[in-house]
Amino acid sequence: MSELSQFLKQSRLLSRDENHRLKILKAISTYDEKVDEIKTGQFKDWQQARLTAAEIKEYVLDHLPSLLEEFEEKISSRGVEVLWARDKEEAQKYFVEIATRHQAKKVVKSKSMTTEEIEFNELCHDNGIEVIESDLGELIVQLADEKPYHIVTPAMHKSKAEIGKLFQERLGAPETDNAEQLTMIAREHLRKTYITSDIGVTGANFIVAREGALVLTENEGNGRLTMSCPPIHVAIVGIEKVLPCLSDLSLFLPLLATSGTGQQLTGYNSIIRGPRQNGESDGPEKMYVILLDNGRSKLFKKDRFRSILRCIRCGACLNACPVYRTVGGHTYHTPYQGPIGSVITPQFRGMENWSHLAFASSLCAACSSVCPVNINIHELLLENRWEAHQKSRTGIAWNIGLKFWAWTMSGRLRLNILSRMGRYTYRLLLPFLSHSKRKRIPDIPSKSFKDMWKKYEQQK
Amino acid sequence: MNSKNEILSRLRQRGSPAREDNAPQWEDKDLFADFPGPSDNLIDIFSHQLNKLSGDFHLVNNKEEMVKTLKSLLEDSEPEQCKAHKSPLIDELKMLGPEIRDYLTFIDGDEISSEEFERLEVGITGADCLIARTGSILLHTVSAGGRRLSVLPPTHIVIAEEKQIVPSLDEAFNTLDHDQDIWSYATIITGPSRTSDIEKQLVLGAHGPKKLIVLIIKS
């Protein structure tokens, strides 16, 4: 099935699934409440904060090559090996080499979207390496053989009862639908994993250039355990994640926490500068950083798209999007869903199969209005539509049709005549148009807007 | 061309020229509505924030009182299940309170197997600084006995002094900047481990500590 038809099929199914929509609505309204409270409680001026953040990110993009080199130089001085991956295949190759070198059989992983991007779990499976997701939401989707539903809350679509059943079947846990008990089941299940794994794999939320550090944000502590217990730590990070220096975190950490989960600050924000150093009492013996390009530098070269590289993957645009809320995360069939996914996926993976995502938008701009780094996401969706249009060989009929439409619209008299004709034709056709269960086709009002306006003007 | 050069050269070919030569600067006090004012008591703000996050807070007047408080906190655990980070303050507490000495044995990662470590109940560490505005604790591998002691045991006790409390994050990062080269890992802890992955319901103790207790001696 083509990506387009699978998108249409899934969205038709899910937009009519009341149970599914209720679950998503409940999760997002809880999120909305918390975000509103924290935004006004924490920031003097949210607009000002996001403008400052956008400016810092623009500075970063202006100096990206030198900042990346600075990062590499600093962090490798503490014994970290930095590997540059052009694409998914190269990142995969690096990881397999590392795993072979250290004879790794078992990997524990904390939540990371870049690993989704390079299909890390499939890679491990093909190479006979066991991989265990340690983030609770990720563990749930892994046990269910699914992909993350949302870039921040991967198991948003699962109810307590569904998770209870899943744990019962896959982990042999006693029956329960209590969130606390379910969390404790996951805790017990994973505890030994940290100390028996050969490699800990993480992503990172930020790369800090001046101090040569990675920053990882999380609430559960699974990330910290993943970076502390196994003898090897591998971090896979997108090259756009850079911040100039540590002190920039005092804006970006509260910003990400506010937009991501409606928290003042996420539970744990860890700054990693290397493996265990002399004089330290524990930590991994060796650390690798894989810097992932995978389409980012190509996007960088397009001036109009560069601003999307400011994205800090907070997920706010997904939650705000009426399309995401209706069709759900899996429908997108990509690691990045919602508006951010609809901008970058056609760019990363090609217009041929993915341009439909740019059209899966009402262009309401809700995404742009919530974005903490002030990206005009909806305008980039339009850019994608434009590019898709340039690339596609649209039919002659369509082109003539559009020309005719433009001609009609540009003259008052033509418009009057044609809209009146349109009204009559529509009336005539109405009995034949299907009245399906989910869509009612409205009747045409007796007076057109133009007529009503005329009357209104006369009465004034 | 190797991958690094290829990526970097792509990043160097760009249409529009770079604009700013300096990254924008700001201070936390201009940005945050809840930045502590000059008349605010940082201890009060810190304890209020920590309590909101379900952390426990104890303020003591002197080291003798600290020993008493620690004793009451540790009473229910076995001494073998508690480990502490080696620091001058903890050394002093051991001198003052022989009754808690056994609970405060120092840890060195190499002397203890991972399995034993995993069975510990309580980890006791110092901190680099405490952040009033967010109720957070900043610590790193040198100030807090490595990476695992503050995350693997189900209870994490932090011992600090009043003078270590700073108003907001920017100052916390400044203290970190000073000791540039010794640590490999730092973390800002804001409340006990938590998750809302199941139907957005908050549950404490997801993988890290279920309990976070902060003890502060008045300066």
Ligand code: SF4
């Ligand atoms: S585009 Fe903006 S709102 Fe969407 S995930 Fe990225 S930073 Fe968040």
